[in-house]
Structures are given as C-alpha cells and as structure tokens.
Amino acid sequence: xxxxxxxxxVIGLGAMGMGVAGSLLRAGFEVYVRDxxxxxxxxxxxxxxxxxxxxxxxxxxxVLLIYVVNAQQTExxxxxxxxxxxxxxxxxxxxxSSTVAPEFAEMLxxxxxxxxxxxxxxxxxxxxxxxxAGEMSMMASGAPEAFARCGPVFEAICSxxxxxxxxxxxxxxVKMINQLLAGVHIAAAAEAMAxxxxxxxxxxxxxxxxxxxxGSSWMFQNRVPHILAGDYTxxxxxxxxxxxxxxxxxxxxxxxxxLPLSAAAHQMFMQASAAGHGGEDDSAVVKxxxxxxxxxxxxxxxxxxxxx
Numbered sequence: 001x002x003x004x005x006x007x008x009x010v011i012g013l014g015a016m017g018m019g020v021a022g023s024l025l026r027a028g029f030e031v032y033v034r035d036x037x038x039x040x041x042x043x044x045x046x047x048x049x050x051x052x053x054x055x056x057x058x059x060x061x062x063v064l065l066i067y068v069v070n071a072q073q074t075e076x077x078x079x080x081x082x083x084x085x086x087x088x089x090x091x092x093x094x095x096x097s098s099t100v101a102p103e104f105a106e107m108l109x110x111x112x113x114x115x116x117x118x119x120x121x122x123x124x125x126x127x128x129x130x131x132x133a134g135e136m137s138m139m140a141s142g143a144p145e146a147f148a149r150c151g152p153v154f155e156a157i158c159s160x161x162x163x164x165x166x167x168x169x170x171x172x173x174v175k176m177i178n179q180l181l182a183g184v185h186i187a188a189a190a191e192a193m194a195x196x197x198x199x200x201x202x203x204x205x206x207x208x209x210x211x212x213x214x215g216s217s218w219m220f221q222n223r224v225p226h227i228l229a230g231d232y233t234x235x236x237x238x239x240x241x242x243x244x245x246x247x248x249x250x251x252x253x254x255x256x257x258x259l260p261l262s263a264a265a266h267q268m269f270m271q272a273s274a275a276g277h278g279g280e281d282d283s284a285v286v287k288x289x290x291x292x293x294x295x296x297x298x299x300x301x302x303x304x305x306x307x308x
Contacts (some may be wrong), residue, residue: 017067019131
C-alpha cells in the first residue's frame with residue numbers, strides 16, 4: 001500500500017484518535033476525519049487532515065479506523081442513519097479500536113464481511129502520549145488478507161502489533177484482560193495513596209518511595225502524579241472504567257467465573273461516578289475515600305503560596 005495513494009479515514013478524535021490522525025499525516029497518508037466536536041475537527045484539519053460532514057460521506061476509503069467510546073457509538077457510526085458501512089467501497093478494511101465486548105467484535109466482523117468489507121478487531125493501549133507518537137500497542141485479530149493491506153497503516157500508528165488470530169474477538173478478549181488489570185491497579189493505587197494520606201505520610205515522598213519499591217505498578221507511576229497535582233483533567237475518565245470493568249464482569253458472569261477484585265474495583269469506580277466524578281480522570285477514584293485531604297490543584301496551591 002502506497003501511503004501517497006492510500007485514503008484513510010478516522011472516526012473519533014479523542015485522546016487516541018487525534019494522535020492516530022496525526023501519526024498518519026506524518027507518515028504521508030491522505031487522512032479524512034470525523035468527530036461530533038467541531039473543535040476537534042478544526043484541530044485535525046489544521047494539521048493537514050480533510051474533514052467530512054458525516055460518516056456516510058467518507059467515500060472511497062482504503063482503510064477506516066474507529067476510535068469512539070463504546071459499542072453503541074461504534075454501531076451508530078457504522079450502521080446508524082448516517083453510518084459509514086453502507087457507503088464504503090467493496091473490500092475496504094475497517095479497523096475497530098474501541099474497547100468492546102468480544103461478542104460484539106465477533107458480530108461486527110460477521111456483519112461487515114456480509115457487506116463485502118473486511119474487519120480487524122484491534123483495541124489499543126498506551127494512552128494519548130503513545131498515540132500521538134505513533135507508539136501504541138495494538139491487540140489485533142482478523143483475516144490475514146486484511147492485515148496484508150494495512151501494514152503501512154499499522155507501522156505509522158503503533159510500535160507493537162500483536163496478531164492474535166484470524167477471527168475478530170480475540171483482540172477484544174486480550175484488551176478485556178488488560179482493562180481488568182488496569183482498573184484494579186488504578187483502584188489499588190488510589191486506595192494505597194488514600195491510606196498513606198490518612199496516616200499522615202508526605203504524599204510526594206510516599207509516591208517516590210513506592211515508585212522505586214516492589215509495590216509499584218505502571219498505573220501507580222502514571223496515575224498518582226495526577227493526584228499529587230490535584231489535576232483530574234480526563235485522559236481516561238472514571239466512566240471509562242465503569243464501562244470497561246462492566247464488560248469484564250458481564251463476560252465472566254456468562255461463564256459463572258468469579259472475579260472478586262474486578263468486582264470491588266468496579267464498585268469503586270461506580271461510587272466515584274455516582275458522586276459526580278464520572279467525567280474526571282480515572283485517578284479521581286481516590287475521592288471516594290473519607291477523611292483525607294487531597295492535594296489542591298497546582299495553580300490553586302501557587303496562588304495560595306503567593307498570597308501568603
């Protein structure tokens with residue numbers, strides 16, 4: 001696939017999709033974008049992408065990447081009133097990167113194949129920083145011929161491509177397990193910091209020590225700085241883990257498989273969401289713990305220090 005001749009569409013310009021669009025542009029692809037937020041569209045267009053007015057107007061794409069929030073949005077952008085699927089040319093490869101239930105990915109693959117389209121089930125990990133750098137990890141499954149057509153696209157957007165099988169659903173199963181661990185680790189990191197604060201530990205010192213000790217995790221090192229800064233600007237929101245751990249628990253329930261840690265973490269994120277923190281960064285799950293004084297936002301602390 002020649003980048004200069006390849007038309008790639010990106011639906012969803014959030015933390016991950018915007019980075020993917022930028023990586024594709026830097027690699028020389030002709031990139032078309034769609035998002036419901038005009039400010040996101042304008043940002044992508046300023047970087048060199050071309051805007052389309054609805055998913056139905058993507059036209060003659062070679063590859064369509066989807067970075068929306070959930071299965072419902074995926075269904076809408078592909079098969080809704082102005083959905084893309086009915087208007088894509090025969091053989092177009094659709095790459096679905098939203099975190100969805102494995103059975104939804106399987107159904108999606110069958111439905112698109114019946115329309116003459118190819119589907120790769122390809123959820124991602126790495127966050128906004130990795131997406132912007134073209135260094136995501138991608139957990140992908142789909143037909144070998146679909147992968148063969150998308151090699152340069154994958155090279156542009158991810159540093160690690162894990163091919164997990166020829167059928168959609170395997171990628172989503174592995175992402176589901178990743179999200180189980182990610183959610184539990186964030187919840188555990190928040191609980192640990194909350195107890196440390198309640199015990200009177202210096203928050204910065206506690207973070208430094210744990211980050212260099214056996215109790216650390218990638219999520220501890222990545223999310224606790226948000227708590228220390230008092231900055232809950234969402235990179236991945238509390239409600240994302242309400243959804244993702246819900247997928248985990250629903251899947252396990254169908255096979256009567258116990259997941260006690262996942263269930264406890266899910267309840268913690270549910271509690272944070274119910275308290276009004278659902279749209280905040282997922283580290284805001286620390287706010288469910290009573291009787292602790294959380295660090296104020298840095299700007300507020302600096303203003304207080306200057307006033308003093």
